[in-house]
Amino acid sequence: MTPASKPILTRGLAAALACLGLGTLVPGGSRAQETPASSAPPASVQIDRGSALYGRPEGGDAAKLAPVAGPPLATAAAKLPLDKLKVPEGFKVEVYASGLANARSMTQAPDGTLFVGTRTVGKVYAVLPQAGPDGKRAVKTIASGLHRPNGVAFHDGALYVAELSKIWRYDDIAQHLDGAEKPSLVYDDLPKDEAHGWKFIAIGPDNKLYVPIGAPGNIVLPPDTHAQIRRIDLDGKNAEVIARGVRNTVGFDWNPKTKQLWFTDNGRDWVSEDIPNDELNVLTEPGQQHFGYPFCHQGTFTDPEFGWGHSCSEFTAPAALLGPHTASLGMRFYTGAQFPEAYRDAAFIARHGSWNRTAKLGGDVVVARPGPDGNVASVEPFLTGFLQDNKYAGRPVDVLVAKDGSLLVSDDYNGAIYRVSYGQ
Numbered sequence: 396m397t398p399a400s401k402p403i404l405t406r407g408l409a410a411a412l413a414c415l416g417l418g419t420l421v422p423g424g425s426r427a428q429e430t431p432a433s434s435a436p437p438a439s440v441q442i443d444r445g446s447a448l449y450g451r452p453e454g455g456d457a458a459k460l461a462p463v464a465g466p467p468l469a470t471a472a473a474k475l476p477l478d479k480l481k482v483p484e485g486f487k488v489e490v491y492a493s494g495l496a497n498a499r500s501m502t503q504a505p506d507g508t509l510f511v512g513t514r515t516v517g518k519v520y521a522v523l524p525q526a527g528p529d530g531k532r533a534v535k536t537i538a539s540g541l542h543r544p545n546g547v548a549f550h551d552g553a554l555y556v557a558e559l560s561k562i563w564r565y566d567d568i569a570q571h572l573d574g575a576e577k578p579s580l581v582y583d584d585l586p587k588d589e590a591h592g593w594k595f596i597a598i599g600p601d602n603k604l605y606v607p608i609g610a611p612g613n614i615v616l617p618p619d620t621h622a623q624i625r626r627i628d629l630d631g632k633n634a635e636v637i638a639r640g641v642r643n644t645v646g647f648d649w650n651p652k653t654k655q656l657w658f659t660d661n662g663r664d665w666v667s668e669d670i671p672n673d674e675l676n677v678l679t680e681p682g683q684q685h686f687g688y689p690f691c692h693q694g695t696f697t698d699p700e701f702g703w704g705h706s707c708s709e710f711t712a713p714a715a716l717l718g719p720h721t722a723s724l725g726m727r728f729y730t731g732a733q734f735p736e737a738y739r740d741a742a743f744i745a746r747h748g749s750w751n752r753t754a755k756l757g758g759d760v761v762v763a764r765p766g767p768d769g770n771v772a773s774v775e776p777f778l779t780g781f782l783q784d785n786k787y788a789g790r791p792v793d794v795l796v797a798k799d800g801s802l803l804v805s806d807d808y809n810g811a812i813y814r815v816s817y818g819q
Contacts, residue, residue, distance in 0.1 A: 445590040445612040450665035456753045457665075463750045463787060469496040469810025472531070476788035479780040482815055485735070488778065491803055491814035492522045492532045498805045498812060500595055500645075500725065501795045502549045504569065509795075509812070510537075510554055511805065512547040514593050519544050519556055521572045522812065537568070537575045545645075546596035548604065550629065557594035557606060560585040562631070582631035586611065586620055591643040595725070600654050604629055607658075609643035614663045614689055616701060622688050624658070624678075638678050640686040640710060646725035646793065651740055653769065655679055657714070659723040659744060662692050668752045671696050673723040674713035675744065675763060675771065684711045715771040721757035722747035725793030725805070733800025734817050740765055743802060744774075745791040748782060758782035760791055760804055778804060778815060 443449065447462055472493040480488045497513040498520070504510070507524030519538040526532050538544065538556065546557030554568040556578070562585075563578035565571065581604070586592070591609025599605055603626045610622040624638040624647075637656075647658035656678040662671040671692035678684060687694065687710040689701040694712035697705055717723040726744040741764045748758030758781035766772030781789040790808040797803050801816040 444615055445588065447590070447613065447664070449613050451751070452665065457751075460751045460753070463748075463790075465497070465790065465808040466810075469494045469498075472811075475809055475811050476780065476783075477813075479783060479788050480778060480813070481780045482778050486815055486817050487819060489814050489816075491812040492534055493809075493811045494534050495520045495522070495805075495812065496810040497807045498792070498810050499545050499807050500547050500793045501803060501805055501812070502547045502554075502597075503795060503797060503803075504549050505798075506569070507798050508569065508572070509803070510547045510549060510568075511812070512545045512556065514543050514545045514807070517541045517544065519547065519554075519575075521568075523572075535572045537572055538565070538578075543593045545593035546606070548596045548598050550598050550602075555581065555596060555598070555604065557596045559589070559592045559594070560587045562594075562596065562604070562606065580631075581629070582606070582627055582634070584634065588621070593645070595645045595647065597647060598629070599626065599656065600649055601626075602629065603627060605637075605647065605656070607641060607644045607647075609641075610688060613665065614698065614700060616689060624656075626681075635682065637681040638676075638684055638686060640684075640688045640690075641676075642688040646723070646745070648727045648742070650677075650769075651728050651730050656681075657726065657728075657742060659717065659726050660686065660688075660713075661722060662719070663689070663698070664720065664751050666692075666696075666699065668754075669719050672713075672716035672719050673721050673746075675715040675717055675723070675726070675742070675774075676711065677714045685709075686711050686713075715763055715774055717744065717746065717761070717774065718756055720749035720752050722749060723757070724791075725795075727794050727796055729796055729802070731796045731800030731802075734802075737764070738762065742771075743777065743794045743796075745794050745804065747790050747792055748787060755782055755785050755787070758787055758790055760794060760802075778813075781806070781808075 497516045498511050500512045509522040511520040521535045521537050523533045543559045548555040554565040556563045562582040565575045565578045588611040590612050605626045607624045610617045623636050627634040643661040644658045660674045690705040691707040723746050729738050746757035749756045760778035762777045763771045763774045789806040792807045793805045795803045804813045
């Protein structure tokens with residue numbers, strides 16, 4: 396449930412920390428947006444404003460924090476942390492596929508073929524729907540040598556892939572799983588900033604392609620080309636900005652009842668360990684809403700640098716708070732029939748997990764349950780265990796409701812896909 400907000404006092408951040416939390420989900424924490432892996436430089440080194448470390452305090456424990464780098468290779472299936480993962484009673488977790496180094500965003504074709512993007516290894520994978528005689532599903536690399544091909548979407552036999560600054564279409568992809576032919580360029584009017592530059596893409600109920608453009612740094616006054624979500628025709632024409640003030644969304648979906656776009660958004664870093672929270676937002680008026688960045692965070696906290704002269708009431712408040720620095724990424728509404736009725740139309744959200752908190756938070760999948768009024772009534776743990784003794788055994792990135800109604804979860808830390816099923 397979205398926590399009750401209390402006034403932010405001006406007597407320093409300590410007062411603010413004491414009055415903010417996440418209700419039943421987490422006792423508190425700080426925001427760990429997703430950032431490229433890097434090592435922490437000495438405090439005396441000048442940090443570029445686009446760096447994940449810009450704004451980091453120079454002393455104390457904060458100076459020791461830096462993005463978490465995953466293993467360089469995919470974890471062997473036998474060594475995946477399956478025994479550590481926990482789900483509610485009646486559910487089961489199993490390995491769906493392994494050997495997909497840096498597995499990130501997912502999309503599925505009608506025949507069940509799963510397509511998976513990456514951020515750091517330049518590859519796009521296809522996972523065949525049927526397991527072989529050894530019980531494992533074949534994984535094929537259908538494209539390589541790309542620059543941050545994080546986003547993938549499937550439509551009418553074609554696979555759309557979003558690199559840092561380009562979106563491509565691979566036609567008739569089912570016939571080219573052993574190596575895709577040269578793709579067609581769909582759209583290239585995108586910035587080349589590395590900070591928050593990787594894309595999540597999806598095709599909406601209106602048959603348009605949705606693409607976000609993150610802020611070019613932790614906390615900056617973004618130009619008109621950044622901190623937004625655009626939608627374009629499938630041929631790349633008629634681009635329009637439908638949401639502004641969006642710092643970095645790496646996951647969104649459409650409410651199956653209202654058809655409105657819901658999206659996660661990663662909040663700024665280095666204010667404190669416990670604020671601001673990541674957000675779950677709802678777009679109700681395309682082209683008319685501003686979601687706060689860089690002026691207001693989590694709907695209640697004006698930015699120490701850019702918030703002067705602004706009130707959070709000027710901006711669209713989040714539908715729910717998802718914990719501080721939890722790096723809330725992929726989200727999908729549950730539209731399958733396998734899970735119990737209580738999960739129908741609820742939103743599953745992958746929290747990649749914090750890196751700029753001394754006590755890590757996230758590394759799980761939570762479920763945001765709608766209330767009778769359509770708003771979020773609660774946010775509860777669902778798949779846990781990736782965070783062990785303040786270290787990551789895995790880091791969930793995306794969730795996808797599979798054709799059979801199970802839930803697939805990607806883990807870029809181990810290069811694996813997990814399957815959560817019910818009553819099987």
